[in-house]
Amino acid sequence: MSEVKEASENEILKKIDPAPWKEAPLVLNNRSYKWVTDKICGIVESKTPTWWWWCFITALCIASFTGMGLVYLVSTGVGVWGNNNPVNWGWAIVNFVFWIGIGHAGTLISAVLCLLKQKWRTSINRASEAMTVFAVLCAGIFPLFHVGRVWFAWWLFPIPNANAIWPQFRSPLEWDVFAVSTYATVSILFWYMGMIPDMAVLRDRAKETWRKYFYGFFAMGWRNANNHWRNFEMAYLLLAGLSTPLVLSVHTIVSFDFAVANLPGWHTTIFPPYFVAGAIFSGFGMVLTLLLPVRAVFGLRDLITQKHIDNMCMITLATGSLVGYAYAMEFFIAWYGANSYEGFAFINRAFGNYWWSYWIMVSCNVICPQLFWFKKIRENTPLVWIISIFVNVGMWFERFVIANTTLSRDFLPSSWGYYSPTVVDIFTFFGTFGFFSVLFLLFLRFLPLMPMCEVKSVMPQADPHSDH
Amino acid sequence: MMSDVMDIKYAVAATFSSAKEIYDAAGKVKEKGYTHWECFSPIPVHGLDGQMGYPRSKVPRFTLAGGVTGFLTGMLIVWFMNEFDYPLIVGGKPYFSPIYPFPVFYELTILFAAFGTLFGMFFLNRLPRHNHPVFEHPDFGRTGDDKYMIVIEVEDPQFDEEETSQFLTSLGGQSVQVIREPID
Numbered sequence: 286m287s288e289v290k291e292a293s294e295n296e297i298l299k300k301i302d303p304a305p306w307k308e309a310p311l312v313l314n315n316r317s318y319k320w321v322t323d324k325i326c327g328i329v330e331s332k333t334p335t336w337w338w339w340c341f342i343t344a345l346c347i348a349s350f351t352g353m354g355l356v357y358l359v360s361t362g363v364g365v366w367g368n369n370n371p372v373n374w375g376w377a378i379v380n381f382v383f384w385i386g387i388g389h390a391g392t393l394i395s396a397v398l399c400l401l402k403q404k405w406r407t408s409i410n411r412a413s414e415a416m417t418v419f420a421v422l423c424a425g426i427f428p429l430f431h432v433g434r435v436w437f438a439w440w441l442f443p444i445p446n447a448n449a450i451w452p453q454f455r456s457p458l459e460w461d462v463f464a465v466s467t468y469a470t471v472s473i474l475f476w477y478m479g480m481i482p483d484m485a486v487l488r489d490r491a492k493e494t495w496r497k498y499f500y501g502f503f504a505m506g507w508r509n510a511n512n513h514w515r516n517f518e519m520a521y522l523l524l525a526g527l528s529t530p531l532v533l534s535v536h537t538i539v540s541f542d543f544a545v546a547n548l549p550g551w552h553t554t555i556f557p558p559y560f561v562a563g564a565i566f567s568g569f570g571m572v573l574t575l576l577l578p579v580r581a582v583f584g585l586r587d588l589i590t591q592k593h594i595d596n597m598c599m600i601t602l603a604t605g606s607l608v609g610y611a612y613a614m615e616f617f618i619a620w621y622g623a624n625s626y627e628g629f630a631f632i633n634r635a636f637g638n639y640w641w642s643y644w645i646m647v648s649c650n651v652i653c654p655q656l657f658w659f660k661k662i663r664e665n666t667p668l669v670w671i672i673s674i675f676v677n678v679g680m681w682f683e684r685f686v687i688a689n690t691t692l693s694r695d696f697l698p699s700s701w702g703y704y705s706p707t708v709v710d711i712f713t714f715f716g717t718f719g720f721f722s723v724l725f726l727l728f729l730r731f732l733p734l735m736p737m738c739e740v741k742s743v744m745p746q747a748d749p750h751s752d753h
Numbered sequence: 754m755m756s757d758v759m760d761i762k763y764a765v766a767a768t769f770s771s772a773k774e775i776y777d778a779a780g781k782v783k784e785k786g787y788t789h790w791e792c793f794s795p796i797p798v799h800g801l802d803g804q805m806g807y808p809r810s811k812v813p814r815f816t817l818a819g820g821v822t823g824f825l826t827g828m829l830i831v832w833f834m835n836e837f838d839y840p841l842i843v844g845g846k847p848y849f850s851p852i853y854p855f856p857v858f859y860e861l862t863i864l865f866a867a868f869g870t871l872f873g874m875f876f877l878n879r880l881p882r883h884n885h886p887v888f889e890h891p892d893f894g895r896t897g898d899d900k901y902m903i904v905i906e907v908e909d910p911q912f913d914e915e916e917t918s919q920f921l922t923s924l925g926g927q928s929v930q931v932i933r934e935p936i937d
Contacts, residue, residue, distance in 0.1 A: 318899035489894030749776035
């Protein structure tokens with residue numbers, strides 16, 4: 286029956302002879318499979334470039350700031366951070382939400398775009414997933430050390446302890462423990478599983494013994510057999526299907542940290558979608574920040590094409606506009622809800638003691654990405670990179686604004702205060718960029734930065750019905 | 754050195770250089786009635802499962818089992834900890850309800866389902882298995898790069914070295930050769 290239908294459709298197509306829809310190729314210059322393999326494996330197999338060592342050493346030095354900050358905090362007490370009454374969360378929650386949000390674009394690219402059959406995702410998904418994993422690790426540092434006595438942090442997990450105390454499952458902070466640890470684990474599983482076939486390629490090409498063992502171990506004996514691919518593809522699709530509700534739930538639950546509290550400016554139902562949009566926005570900012578230099582340094586212009594940059598810019602634009610809409614809607618509801626505390630919270634956000642952070646946020650998140658409407662700007666790679674940095678800055682300030690304006694000005698003027706970070710706060714946060722970069726540089730050096738099998742599957746040669 | 758190593762015949766292999774070639778060839782191997790054979794390719798070739806007569810993958814069963822286990826585990830720990838072992842009064846509300854700790858069930862469902870998926874994939878693919886006779890093929894590495902390969906095993910009831918090799922050549926297979934598995 287379906288064959289008959291297909292045949293008649295083909296007849297019709299022949300008769301009307303439609304103009305072919307021209308899509309930009311995903312891999313430029315008609316590259317061969319061999320070229321893709323050599324390019325991606327070559328990055329890992331070649332001699333370590335000098336620039337890599339310079340970047341790595343610099344990143345290690347920056348990471349040591351986090352080390353120093355944390356050693357000082359643990360040996361002295363959590364009071365070395367600037368958070369105090371009434372702003373008890375301070376930079377710890379800001380940095381946590383910032384890094385977690387960055388991770389979300391990686392999952393969006395690998396999972397949501399996979400379900401939506403967006404073929405252009407293939408060349409950027411591996412690096413974005415790596416970004417996700419490393420960003421979640423950076424995020425975890427802050428709540429972990431904010432508990433004060435970090436050696437008791439395992440009490441957050443439902444593990445029996447000597448005091449017979451169990452976690453209290455009504456608390457959004459406890460939900461966070463489950464959401465973030467699940468997110469980290471599933472992201473690592475997804476990232477790893479996607480890498481298995483590529484690890485096998487590296488294993489089969491390896492000359493040195495350590496490479497054979499290292500890649501061989503992680504490849505798990507993968508054989509490129511069709512039976513393997515069949516189960517792999519199904520598992521990949523399922524993990525994409527599982528990661529999609531996961532990524533939405535993680536930032537939803539992160540937003541519950543705020544929204545469940547009865548505080549003006551926090552207690553709103555718009556928070557979950559608004560946080561998810563913001564997370565994807567900041568994540569795409571970070572993907573652009575990371576991949577544009579990677580593309581230039583490794584000469585990957587044929588694989589990460591202008592089409593990829595255009596698409597990433599457009600998603601940034603879309604999510605940036607969503608975030609802008611949420612900012613406006615928050616104000617509208619504060620007025621429409623006619624609650625004087627809520628109204629004050631928002632007037633205070635824009636014009637109160639932290640007015641400068643609010644306007645940094647608006648200019649970076651709402652105004653800046655609007656430049657991506659213009660093709661000229663999207664094609665100017667250095668400018669795209671600079672805008673992506675602004676997006677990162679803006680999204681950090683968004684969390685700062687949300688956390689601090691509300692806490693520093695709550696119901697009673699007698700309990701108002703002003704929060705400033707201490708040098709320990711600044712060191713700890715600054716260092717996480719180094720920590721993140723160390724991990725990302727190691728990833729670039731030792732792991733295949735693009736899923737070769739997936740890139741090859743979207744090339745014209747992959748079609749079993751054409752003569753390529 | 755070579756004479757010390759005993760080996761046995763494992764299979765006959767033929768390489769192909771495009772997705773279309775292996776797609777067509779696989780259909781013919783299936784038609785011919787071979788049962789112990791496999792295709793190797795650098796990418797999951799679209800539609801090759803159908804050509805080879807493979808049914809739908811069974812990974813989803815493991816995912817479902819994982820998900821159900823996760824959901825029930827979530828329920829169980831919350832009920833056990835907040836109602837049974839150490840009843841906790843929070844805001845005068847019931848000790849246990851399936852509603853308030855829903856995020857916990859939700860996350861554990863996804864976590865266990867993801868583990869089920871990954872380990873299910875490993876189990877169905879019989880991995881990890883770091884030794885396999887096909888690795889003995891001198892050009893095996895190319896199947897991860899740009900070559901496609903059909904391997905017909907000795908175990909197949911229809912296998913006959915001469916005839917099977919000729920058959921693979923007639924399908925357009927290149928460098929048809931016997932894979933020998935060393936035993937020591």
